[in-house]
Amino acid sequence: MQEEKPERSHVRGHGRIALLVLLILVVFCVVVMVIHSRKPQFHALEGLDKKVKGAHFIKINEMMIKDMADNWLPNDIFWPTALLDNMPNFQLGALEVVRYNVRVLRDNLSRMRTTDRLDPSAEAAFTNLSNDPFKWWFPSAESKWTLASNTWRLTTRISLQGSLISIPGPTIW
Numbered sequence: 001m002q003e004e005k006p007e008r009s010h011v012r013g014h015g016r017i018a019l020l021v022l023l024i025l026v027v028f029c030v031v032v033m034v035i036h037s038r039k040p041q042f043h044a045l046e047g048l049d050k051k052v053k054g055a056h057f058i059k060i061n062e063m064m065i066k067d068m069a070d071n072w073l074p075n076d077i078f079w080p081t082a083l084l085d086n087m088p089n090f091q092l093g094a095l096e097v098v099r100y101n102v103r104v105l106r107d108n109l110s111r112m113r114t115t116d117r118l119d120p121s122a123e124a125a126f127t128n129l130s131n132d133p134f135k136w137w138f139p140s141a142e143s144k145w146t147l148a149s150n151t152w153r154l155t156t157r158i159s160l161q162g163s164l165i166s167i168p169g170p171t172i173w
Contacts, residue, residue: 040094041067054109061101062152064094065129069145075136095133102126102152124151 043063048055074088106126110119128148133141 040090054105057101058105058152061098061105062149064098065125065145065149065152068095068098069142069149072133072142072145075134075141092133095129099126099129102129102148121151124148 041063043060045056045059048059068091072091074092076088102122102125106118106122110122111117125148128144128151131139131141131144135141
């Protein structure tokens with residue numbers, strides 16, 4: 001009796017396909033990680049009136065919100081971004097800083113007394129930034145932060161006109 005051996009060319013063909021699929025997966029993972037592992041940008045604050053109190057504070061927060069909306073990683077459920085060098089946790093920390101700054105702006109800097117009305121654009125930006133950072137659908141975190149960025153631009157425009165922030169006493173910035 002003679003045993004039938006599988007054809008080596010048939011086995012070799014499946015091995016090549018598996019190797020090709022593995023190579024494509026590795027290249028995909030590396031490309032996704034390189035694209036998403038951008039370091040935070042340097043933000044230049046040029047062209048702002050130094051006489052307007054808080055203009056730099058508002059502008060840097062606007063830039064941080066835009067960065068988060070453009071490259072948000074903590075809500076990614078796909079595998080390659082899980083291997084990034086702690087970038088999702090860094091972004092969560094930056095989100096907490098921006099949320100705190102917007103809350104302070106909304107509660108303290110946009111009005112003189114606690115009985116005054118809250119600034120509507122600062123309130124809208126705070127509400128949009130309060131979205132769950134891990135949601136990627138209905139509504140996604142990025143879509144809410146784009147809305148926050150748009151309402152924050154209104155706050156910046158009002159601030160640059162000098163009518164939003166009025167802090168009595170000496171300022172440190």
